[in-house]
Amino acid sequence: xxxxxxxxxxxxxxxxxxxxxxxxxxxxxxxxxxxxxxxxxxxxxxxxxxxxxxxxxxxxxxxxxxxxxxxxxxxxxxxxxxxxxxxxxxxxxxxxxxxxxxxxxxxxxxxxxxxxxxxxxxxxxxxxxxxxxxxxxxxxxxxxxxxxxxxxxxxxxxxxxxxxxxxxxxxxxxxxxxxxxxxxxxxxxxxxxxxxxxxxxxxxxxxxxxxxxxxxxxxxxxxxxxxxxxxxxxxxxxxxxxxx
Numbered sequence: 001x002x003x004x005x006x007x008x009x010x011x012x013x014x015x016x017x018x019x020x021x022x023x024x025x026x027x028x029x030x031x032x033x034x035x036x037x038x039x040x041x042x043x044x045x046x047x048x049x050x051x052x053x054x055x056x057x058x059x060x061x062x063x064x065x066x067x068x069x070x071x072x073x074x075x076x077x078x079x080x081x082x083x084x085x086x087x088x089x090x091x092x093x094x095x096x097x098x099x100x101x102x103x104x105x106x107x108x109x110x111x112x113x114x115x116x117x118x119x120x121x122x123x124x125x126x127x128x129x130x131x132x133x134x135x136x137x138x139x140x141x142x143x144x145x146x147x148x149x150x151x152x153x154x155x156x157x158x159x160x161x162x163x164x165x166x167x168x169x170x171x172x173x174x175x176x177x178x179x180x181x182x183x184x185x186x187x188x189x190x191x192x193x194x195x196x197x198x199x200x201x202x203x204x205x206x207x208x209x210x211x212x213x214x215x216x217x218x219x220x221x222x223x224x225x226x227x228x229x230x231x232x233x234x235x236x237x238x239x240x241x242x243x244x
Contacts, residue, residue, distance in 0.1 A: 088117035128225030137183035164189040169221035181205030206242035
């Protein structure tokens with residue numbers, strides 16, 4: 001391989017490894033006043049560092065390349081962070097709610113719809129009771145209307161990867177709930193797709209393998225019955241929602 005090409009690749013790889021160790025296994029982050037991560041500023045820092053490394057190793061005029069590479073990298077990193085933050089805000093707006101990144105939000109029985117985001121994805125959680133009739137995998141008319149409200153946002157982000165995920169409580173066999181969770185996730189995915197968007201859409205059922213709360217009461221079981229919609233900026237960000 002050409003040494004001029006290999007050198008920046010190796011430098012970038014080393015920088016990523018160093019960054020990953022900065023805070024005990026994750027990338028360096030910038031937090032807002034409330035303690036939640038600021039995706040835009042964090043993305044700018046990471047992108048700037050990587051851009052500076054690549055810029056400084058691709059030509060003899062290292063100093064100039066560092067400045068240019070760092071600026072371009074920061075712009076790219078900030079764009080990724082901004083896209084996730086902005087996408088979450090737009091989703092919350094059309095669904096008439098707010099972005100809520102509180103880790104305890106899903107355990108609040110009063111929250112039947114939660115929009116949140118991380119540095120990898122935007123997540124929309126729909127509580128089961130507002131989505132389906134008992135033992136049905138077909139979204140109710142009101143649920144279909146709610147899902148269709150996502151269309152204008154998704155049309156703005158045609159490269160976004162969409163993943164719909166079904167979860168159940170522990171009543172009944174694992175296989176029965178697996179089938180039900182898959183059917184519900186698929187139905188929500190089909191409803192999203194029928195709006196005419198071109199985004200890639202995948203569905204997955206988790207049965208009762210990823211509970212929010214222990215299945216020890218009707219209230220907790222109600223928390224566990226849900227459908228989640230994940231919006232990913234790229235394939236590298238996709239997670240296994242039944243495990244992570």
